[in-house]
Amino acid sequence: MIGVTFEEGLQEQAATLALQLDLSLVDDPARFQYGLRLTPQGLDIVDLHKKQRPIRVDFHQLNEDRSGGDLIKAVNTRMHKTVLDATGGLGRDAFMLAKAGCQVILMEKNPIIHALLQDGLARAQDLEAVQRMTLIHADSLIAMPDYTPEVIYLDPMYPARKKDALPKLEMQVFHALLGAEQNEQELLQVALNQARKRVVVKRPIHAPVILPTGLQFKGKTTRFDVYLK
Ligand SMILES: C[S@@+](CC[C@H](N)C(=O)[O-])C[C@H]1O[C@@H](n2cnc3c(N)ncnc32)[C@H](O)[C@@H]1O
Structure with a gap:
């Protein structure tokens, strides 16, 4: 379903990456839907059969993004400076929190998403916010008990609906x-x-609460449920 592809000159690194992630190199594109592509500009995921914008972690682009107000309010970044993001994903929310001044530990358990995040962080070490982000490759159900941050942030997967806000690919x-x-x-x-x-x-x-709470920050498509200790 997903294999490793590469641009010219990167065959050796691609072979190492495939070995690390236990993936195959894409020999026959008909056998794969997606490619984890190694390029001189970093790592991304492409659809091998449709023209779509690749998925990549680009913190320089995110740095221009002014959204994230509800997340900042829900975490209360003025009061809280240590955050554990237990569902790292592509690191967007974690970056917004780091940009607001928090030290953020991100946990991501999926090896391919972790590789994208690691690559994005490595390419953006010049950003002050990125210096405040630490990535851990772990299942947070197992690793979280070793940490006692002020705030834990969760953005668990939710079954897809037609109107969900994520870009299609x-x-x-x-x-x-x-x-x-x-x-x-x-x-x-x-x-x-x-x-x-x-x-x-x-x-x-539209999602039901996981546990009842009296404190919520609501946007147009998403909501932040806050549980105070
Ligand atoms: C919806 S995405 C998070 C998106 C993220 N908030 C962002 O801004 O890019 C959920 C992520 O949580 C990860 N995840 C789910 N359960 C996890 C667990 N137990 N430990 C670590 N990561 C987990 C998934 O692999 C997925 O990458």
């Missing part, structure tokens, strides 16, 4: 890589044990 790839796994209940339970001040959960606006 990204949504397809996430669902193809991660399947329909739902671990939000367990994540919230562990997070509530470990966070010292609050847990913040991002949900699609």
Whole structure:
């Protein structure tokens, strides 16, 4: 379903990457839907059969983005400076929190998404916010109990709906890589044990709460449910 592809001159690094991630090099594109592509500009994911914008982690581009207000309010970054993002993904939310001044630990368990994130962080070390981000390749259900940050942030996968806000390729790839796994209940339970001040959960606006809470920050398509300790 996903194999490693590469641009000219990068065959050796691509072979190493394929070995590390236990993937095959794309020999016959008909056998693969997506390519994890190594380019001189970094790592991205492309659809090998449709023309779509590749998925890549680009913190320089994100640095220009002024959104994230509700996330900042829900975490209360003025008061809280240590955040554990237990569902790292492509690192967008973590970057917004780091840009607001927080030290952010990101945990990501999927090896391919972790590789994209690692590559994005390595290419953006010149950004002050990126210096405040630490990536850990782990299942947070196992690794979270070693940490006691002020805030734990969760953005668990939610079954796709037609109107969801993720760009198309990204949504397809996430669902193809991660399947329909739902671990939000367990994540919230562990997070509530470990966070010292609050847990913040991002949900699609229509989604039911995982646990009741009186504190929510609502946008047009997403909502942040806050659990105070
Ligand atoms: C919806 S995405 C998060 C997107 C992220 N907030 C962003 O801004 O890019 C959810 C991510 O959580 C990861 N994930 C889910 N359960 C996890 C767990 N138990 N430990 C670590 N990562 C997990 C998935 O692999 C996926 O990459």
